[in-house]
Amino acid sequence: MxxxxxxxxxxxxxxxxxxxxxxxxxxxxxxxxxxxxxxxxxxxxxxxxxxxxxSTLGVILLAKQEGIVPAVKPIFEQLVQIGFRVSPQVLSAALRLVNESF
Structure with missing residues (x-):
């Protein structure tokens, strides 16, 4: 920072x-x-x-595309658990971009 x-x-x-x-x-x-x-x-x-x-989701998707993280779904789930506000539709669409499902 x-x-x-x-x-x-x-x-x-x-x-x-x-x-x-x-x-x-x-x-x-x-x-x-x-x-x-x-x-x-x-x-x-x-x-x-x-x-x-x-966006935060965009950073995570990029990390998956570059092989830095193996899957984004667990990260997205953790974000939601700690209070990150995002619609289920946006999460589903983001997961589809990297061939994962919610």
Whole structure:
């Protein structure tokens, strides 16, 4: 994790949460990197600011595609158990992308 000393004023104008603002500020000021964001408002801000974004589920799917993890279903189940909010339809669609089922 890289430290952010100040939230970029353009990001601050979106009135996002502190964590999202820090991630988005770093991504905005460091072109060539993706911001990992799940919050819809933060994703909208990233789109407007032209900051590439990947979701938490997207990171896990990429890890499976690159052979870093053998299966995503157990990871998705753990996320849901600890309170990660995602619809069953999104989870099912993500699992289908890597030939797994819920």
């Amino acid at each position: 890289r430290e952010i000393k100040q939230i970029d004023p353009l990001v601050a104008s979106w009135d996002l949460g502190l964590g999202e603002s820090h991630v988005l500020s770093w991504g905005y000021n460091n072109p060539g990197y993706e911001a990992i964001l799940d919050d819809r408002a933060a994703k909208n801000a990233a789109l407007a600011l032209k900051v590439p974004v990947r």
